Amino acid sequence: MQPCNQCGKCCLKYADGGLVATSAEIDQWENLRPDIYAYVHQGAIWCDPKTAAPLSVCPFLEKNQQAGITQYSCGIYTDRPQDCRSYPVTIDDMIQDECEMIEVKDLQDYAKAQQTLDRLMDASRPSVGGNS
Numbered sequence: 248m249q250p251c252n253q254c255g256k257c258c259l260k261y262a263d264g265g266l267v268a269t270s271a272e273i274d275q276w277e278n279l280r281p282d283i284y285a286y287v288h289q290g291a292i293w294c295d296p297k298t299a300a301p302l303s304v305c306p307f308l309e310k311n312q313q314a315g316i317t318q319y320s321c322g323i324y325t326d327r328p329q330d331c332r333s334y335p336v337t338i339d340d341m342i343q344d345e346c347e348m349i350e351v352k353d354l355q356d357y358a359k360a361q362q363t364l365d366r367l368m369d370a371s372r373p374s375v376g377g378n379s
């Protein structure tokens with residue numbers, strides 16, 4: 248498994264109506280980050296602030312091009328929803344999404360690859376008690 252190379256495939260795929268935010272996250276944005284809250288409509292993310300229509304691309308996804316290489320970054324990284332923090336969750340998802348963290352050796356031993364992924368993601372996933 249290699250580090251995330253910011254290919255952006257996950258954000259491009261799931262921000263098209265595939266993301267959810269908790270009511271606690273929405274409350275926090277309402278109080279502290281009105282610029283993010285503007286893209287919430289009736290609990291759904293991400294929506295056009297003027298029309299409330301669901302957006303097909305996350306408004307916070309930033310495209311960076313340098314030396315012919317395109318990378319994507321999150322404009323609200325420290326305040327992004329847990330749904331975004333938790334990705335990737337399973338090797339199967341990564342394969343389906345063509346996540347570029349996957350290497351050939353991961354395809355040869357799913358169980359080991361899942362253990363490696365779980366270790367990598369430990370800090371950004373909620374703890375069992377839901378305290379993180």
Ligand code: SF4
Binds near residue numbers: 262
């Ligand atoms: S909020 Fe950030 S991590 Fe989540 S989809 Fe948008 S750009 Fe990606």
Ligand code: SF4
Binds near residue numbers: 250253254258344
């Ligand atoms: S699809 Fe995988 S490699 Fe690409 S940005 Fe998402 S986590 Fe990183």
